Amino acid sequence: MRVLENIEICIYCKQILEVKICWRFKLTSYIGQSELDELVQGKIYDHIVVRRLINYALPYYKWGIWAVIGMIGHIFSMSLQPLIIAWAIDGFIVPSVNFGPNWMTFNLVCASFFGIIILNMLSNYLQYYSLARLSVRVLADIRKSMFDHLQRQSTAFFDRTIVGRIMSRVQNDVNQLEEFMDIGIITVGDIAMLGCIIAIMFFMNPFLALVTLSTFPILIGIMIYWQMKSKPIFVKVRTAISSVNASLQENISGVRVTQSMNRQDKNLYLFDELNAAHRDAAIHAAKLSAILLPVVDVLTIVSMGLVIIVGGLMVFEGTLELGFLVAFLLYIQRLFEPVRVISMQYTVFQRAMASGGRIFELLDIHAEMKNEGKLQGLVPSKGHIQIEHVGFHYDNGKTVLEDINVDIPPSTSIALVGLTGAGKTTLASLLSRLYDPTSGKIILDGYDITNLERSFLSNQISMVLQEPFLYSMTVRENICYNRQEITHEEIEKVTRHLGAHEFIMNLENGYDTVLQERGRNLSMGERQLISFCRAMVMNPRVLILDEATANIDSQSEKLIQDAMRIMLKNRTSIIIAHRISTIVNSDNIIVLESGRIVEMGNHEYLFKRNGRYRELYELNFQDE
Known part of the structure; x- marks a missing residue:
């Protein structure tokens, strides 16, 4: 037992124990491929990263100018303070031994010293305030760019990319840049002050x-x-x-x-x-x-x-005058402090350059599915779908679909059946253009869907998944997620039509009830009904149901089945389901096996053939 515990500890501590080994190898932060991003060390200065950061800062150049002005004022005031003290010593204290105090000099020195202090305070405030205004705006723009860029990536990108890596880019790496921007101009100021102090010291002696x-x-x-x-x-x-x-x-x-x-x-x-x-x-x-x-x-x-x-x-x-000696001693303190600070910030600069490189690496990934927008302003579709010689494989090269040919007339229902891994969900995903076919094409009302405006396509095709995803917002906002302009009367009409209005009104705040993460304060059936409502407010001509009833309890089943009958009426529908009632009532049933169509026809025809469909039917459906 003790041996097993030690083995588990070693497995959990593997990352830490491998650090010494991995450090000796050249590591890259290639997104989605490297598990060791934490080990990547950047240069202390990367001109590519800095240049791109400057591009983000250019719209707010005024705040950058004010920060530089504040920095110059700070350097000027800090550099003059020892000289003013030297002036006071040589012009007032030392001469007092033989000639008595020079009160005129004393008054002027005091006025100069307090003026320098005020200048230092104002310059510091201007520098830090302007730098803060600049950095928060730049970082906000970077986060916005990353979010927008991620929203435009294909589903295939998220299939092959570890979500933790993406979150690391958006959160941890941006935070590293924030730390860098907070100290970047200040560090430049420290270097400038270092040079200024050395120049003054050489000028003095x-x-x-x-x-x-x-x-x-x-x-x-x-x-x-x-x-x-x-x-x-x-x-x-x-x-x-x-x-x-x-x-x-x-x-x-x-x-x-x-x-x-x-x-x-x-x-x-x-x-x-x-x-x-x-x-x-x-x-x-x-x-x-x-x-x-x-x-x-x-x-x-x-x-x-x-x-x-x-x-x-x-x-x-x-x-040498005594005042100059004192000034030298004060300059020594100011000389070594920036050196210490800069050395402590060395690793901050390294991490920031590495983080910046990873952020811009993500932003440079081109979207595989572009919104070409060649065909806009089309009339609402009829829902006629033609699948011509469609093939598809994922990045690993394994063929998922091969030479699929189907003609789906408007307002007909198609059921996709087959064992797990047959390609049913992949075909449904191609129809909604979550992926593009690697060969062949899908045509909607005579137009290749890759040439259709994405906004038009999303208004014509709606998809309801097996596990509904609800956002942490109100019920109303979840239903009209992609149609913010819809009125409450229209929303209520849809919910009443689908049998969801009653349970929504029984919630604490009705349609204004805020849902917990992923809708955890609702049952699975209630979540699925809301996802149906969300699909229906789009009034789509094509509806895709991917195992939409698989996780529904028996109490909710009747409500869901009634809602589905209403939803499917006068619409082109593609259904992946294990419910016998949904399958047998479909106009056409497509049997998939290993990515190919092996049988096609209605329930009666396929059942009498004693082929693959009947085997699946007897295996999965006869107990209903």
Whole structure:
């Protein structure tokens, strides 16, 4: 038993244990293919990512200009403060020994100092406020672009792409960019301030400036070594927290199974292992971070000590004024602080560049099914469907449908039957253009559906799935999901027609009742009725029912069957169902096997043939 527990722990901790191995390999973040996005490290600066971010920022360039103005004001005020203090010392304090205080100089110094403080406050406010306005707008536009881009992707894209990878792009990677944009201009300001301070120090006294910067080579060497050591540790932290989150999400989603099998203690034990791994990695990272600050402080003190010794001798010799020496000491503090901050932000820049690359990689994926919109403004269709030599295969190359030929006259009902994997749902999906055929074509009233405007096609064809998906909005909003202009009277007419009005009115707020996630506060039958109503408010000419009654309880079955009879009247319908009453009453029954049509005809004809349909009928339907 103990051995089995250790094996399970090893499986759960696999991601963490593989970090050291995976880090040595070149990793890519190819969406939908890589499971190790957390390990990808970007460059500290990627001009492609930055250029595309600038394109998003251009509409809000005014806020960028104000942020730069605020940054310049901040640098100017911070750089002048030591000089003003030096002015005060040399113009007021030191001369007071021999000549008495120069009150004129003192008043001017005080006015200048307070003016600089006010300038610094206003510049800081302008910089941070403008930067915040700029970044939130840019990030909002990026999120909007990603959402719009994802909405236009084909169903095949979502079939082969892990949903968690997509959510990581939209949430985690955008959050990384947000952190980068918050510090990006500020870091540029820190670099500019660093250059400004060095220039002022060389202007004041080149020799003393060289003495001050003598510790810089040591600091740079330490920074490079620190980055080499810290990079894999910070990656390990990100991977560990990813494993913790994955385990948490999995256990919460499967809490019913966990409780039914009384496995809470075991899952807690396994989760604690992952949590402990993240804790240890985070402590290690914290130790590395804690080392850097004392090192910078020590080098700052060493630099100040050298300046005090060398500068003090120069003051005694009369080659340097005391105020300049004090100014040098103040500049040293301002000099090392940006260096420390920039070094701590190194990993932030790396993660941001990697996140930006992944975001734009997603945005660069071309939609496989384009809304060509060649034929617009057509009259409502009659519902005549012709399927000509249609074949289809998924990305793995396995053929699902092969040479399908069917003519479906207007206002007729077609039932698709066959074993699991025969291609029934795929054919229904092709008819509603969730996918495009890999060969052949589907014609609606004489027009290839790939040439029809998508909005027109969605108004003519409605699909009801086996498991209805309802949104966390009101019942009314779910019903008129794609027809926001519809009136309440029209909605009520449809719900009364389908027998849904009564149960809706029995809800807490009737049509204004807000549904829980996926409609969990409704029974399966009630959810299916609402999905029927949602399809019917479109008044489609073609209706596709994909196992729409498969999960209905016996109490709801009569309501659903009555609703289906009403829905199918005077409409072209394609039905995938196991209910015998629905199958036998269809005008035509198509039997699919291994992606091909093996039989076609009405119930009586196929039953008398003693073929594949009769076998399926006796296997699945005779108990009804």
